[in-house]
Amino acid sequence: MSRPLTTVLTTALAGVAFLALTGAVSSAPAAKGRAPAASSGKANSIAELVARYDSSSCVECHQDAHDQWARSVHSRSIFGTGRTAATFMTAIRNGLMTWPSSGVKTEKDVKVEHLMGCAKCHLPQLADATDNVAQEIVTTIQEWQGAVEEDDEARIGKAKDTLTSLNINCLVCHNRNAIIHKWTDGYPQKDAVYGSQDGEHADPKFPKMAKSAVMGESILCGQCHGQGPNFELPNPTQCATGYGSYLFAYIPEGGDKTCQDCHMRESGLGHDMQSYRSEVMAKKALDMHVVAQGVFWRDNRELRPKATVRVELTNRTGHGLPDG
Amino acid sequence: MPVPQQLGRGNRMGRGPYEKSGLVQDSSLPPLRTVTSSYEIFFPFEDGENDEGDTVRTFPSESLAVEVKLWYLPYGTMDDDAFLWREEKRTVTVSMSGK
Numbered sequence: 001m002s003r004p005l006t007t008v009l010t011t012a013l014a015g016v017a018f019l020a021l022t023g024a025v026s027s028a029p030a031a032k033g034r035a036p037a038a039s040s041g042k043a044n045s046i047a048e049l050v051a052r053y054d055s056s057s058c059v060e061c062h063q064d065a066h067d068q069w070a071r072s073v074h075s076r077s078i079f080g081t082g083r084t085a086a087t088f089m090t091a092i093r094n095g096l097m098t099w100p101s102s103g104v105k106t107e108k109d110v111k112v113e114h115l116m117g118c119a120k121c122h123l124p125q126l127a128d129a130t131d132n133v134a135q136e137i138v139t140t141i142q143e144w145q146g147a148v149e150e151d152d153e154a155r156i157g158k159a160k161d162t163l164t165s166l167n168i169n170c171l172v173c174h175n176r177n178a179i180i181h182k183w184t185d186g187y188p189q190k191d192a193v194y195g196s197q198d199g200e201h202a203d204p205k206f207p208k209m210a211k212s213a214v215m216g217e218s219i220l221c222g223q224c225h226g227q228g229p230n231f232e233l234p235n236p237t238q239c240a241t242g243y244g245s246y247l248f249a250y251i252p253e254g255g256d257k258t259c260q261d262c263h264m265r266e267s268g269l270g271h272d273m274q275s276y277r278s279e280v281m282a283k284k285a286l287d288m289h290v291v292a293q294g295v296f297w298r299d300n301r302e303l304r305p306k307a308t309v310r311v312e313l314t315n316r317t318g319h320g321l322p323d324g
Numbered sequence: 325m326p327v328p329q330q331l332g333r334g335n336r337m338g339r340g341p342y343e344k345s346g347l348v349q350d351s352s353l354p355p356l357r358t359v360t361s362s363y364e365i366f367f368p369f370e371d372g373e374n375d376e377g378d379t380v381r382t383f384p385s386e387s388l389a390v391e392v393k394l395w396y397l398p399y400g401t402m403d404d405d406a407f408l409w410r411e412e413k414r415t416v417t418v419s420m421s422g423k
Contacts, residue, residue, distance in 0.1 A: 087340065087341065090340055090342075091340060091341065091342040094340060094342070094343075095340065095342035095343060096342070117341070117342055118341065118342075228345070228346065228347075229332060229345040229346060235342075236332070236345050237341050237342055237344065237345070238328060238341065238344040238345050238346070239341045239344070241326050241347070245326070245352075245355065246355075249354055249355050250355040250356065253354075253355055253356040253357065254356065255355060255356055276396055276407060276409065277407065282409055286353070286394075286409065286410065288392070288394060288410040288412060290392050290412045290414055292390050292414035292416050293416060294388070294416040294417055294418035295418070296418065297364075297366070302381070304366055304367070304369070305366070305367040305383060305386075305388075305418040305420075306364055306365055306366045306367060307363075307364070307365045307367070307388050307390055307416040308362065308363070308364050309362065309363040309364075309365065309390055309392065309414070310360060310361075310362050310363075311360070311361050311362075311363070311392055312358050312359070312360050313353055313358065313359050313360075313361075313394070314353075314357070314358040314359075315352075315353035315354060315355050315356065315357060315359075316355075316356070317355055318355055319355055320325075320326060320350065320352030320353065320354060320355060321352055321353040321355070322325050322352055322396055322398075323325070323326055323352055
């Protein structure tokens with residue numbers, strides 16, 4: 001037999017980049033005396049905001065969860081791979097600065113409200129900060145971009161450290177965004193961490209454990225992983241639509257798993273929530289079955305051999321693929 | 325993929341999150357369903373002339389190696405962070421004698 005020739009079939013799923021984020025900003029005002037941990041006054045600098053959401057005391061007892069989280073995109077939610085930070089600036093320059101009624105003519109006009117289109121999910125606690133913090137974020141991203149252009153490693157590292165100090169950490173999911181139905185379940189308490197049970201908690205800063213009704217539910221993740229346009233914003237944005245797909249495509253097909261089932265428990269990744277770049281998630285997500293056979297096709301009187309290839313793709317996730 | 329609509333109007337795709345609102349198309353694989361696609365690939369051939377000057381078509385191989393690759397293109401093009409999800413190979417063989 002002669003040497004086989006090679007043909008490559010490329011099936012591409014074009015898609016958009018997304019972050020695996022959990023948590024979102026609450027637009028509801030805090031009730032007096034029952035304020036979310038983060039809403040006792042506004043942070044006036046990045047350092048203050050970081051301090052207010054300081055989760056370092058969690059590490060002592062939850063080292064594994066911390067290490068898992070540190071590998072996830074949640075740990076660098078406004079920096080990402082650098083592309084996320086750059087997209088903040090694109091949103092300002094190509095969006096806000098071009099829209100006549102945004103109030104933004106230059107980067108110096110950017111306030112918290114202007115960043116919330118991104119920060120709703122990438123940094124929900126920005127809602128608990130002053131416009132000075134919004135400005136500091138913008139100038140830090142500009143500093144990072146300038147340093148990258150000049151290949152100045154020291155400045156790159158410093159700016160990156162500042163930007164990655166802002167993230168979706170323990171307190172965002174286990175306090176700030178742990179309660180969704182605040183009129184039903186009350187507002188997050190400043191001294192409590194929310195999880196699967198009530199009780200005492202061996203952390204002087206957070207002496208109480210409290211049960212979150214939604215910590216194991218998909219709706220917790222749905223706060224950020226989106227249904228479409230965020231209509232509560234003056235200029236709705238849209239990033240992830242995965243939760244919408246979960247609700248309106250996966251559930252109607254008989255799906256019965258939660259986000260946490262697949263992304264945390266079955267994957268074995270715990271707090272290292274991953275998506276398509278993770279080998280374990282990619283393996284779980286999809287079945288590909290290929291059947292190929294050779295046949296002769298007849299064009300008038302001419303016989304031509306051809307390969308017929310059938311490709312079956314089965315999406316085993318709880319949302320469209322790709323989506324996020 | 326869910327193809328976002330630019331600012332929720334018209335038939336144009338939006339790219340930056342600040343201009344995405346709604347969908348104009350969704351080509352993603354639906355959850356819990358199987359999507360089948362078929363491809364037909366003719367074997368390569370070579371045309372030559374015989375001693376009488378007639379065109380004679382020959383097929384250099386009785387086998388064709390087919391590689392099926394499933395790519396995820398986060399930014400829509402192969403040259404920007406393309407990610408290979410699956411890859412399978414099959415070899416298709418035909419008998420030129422017809423048997």
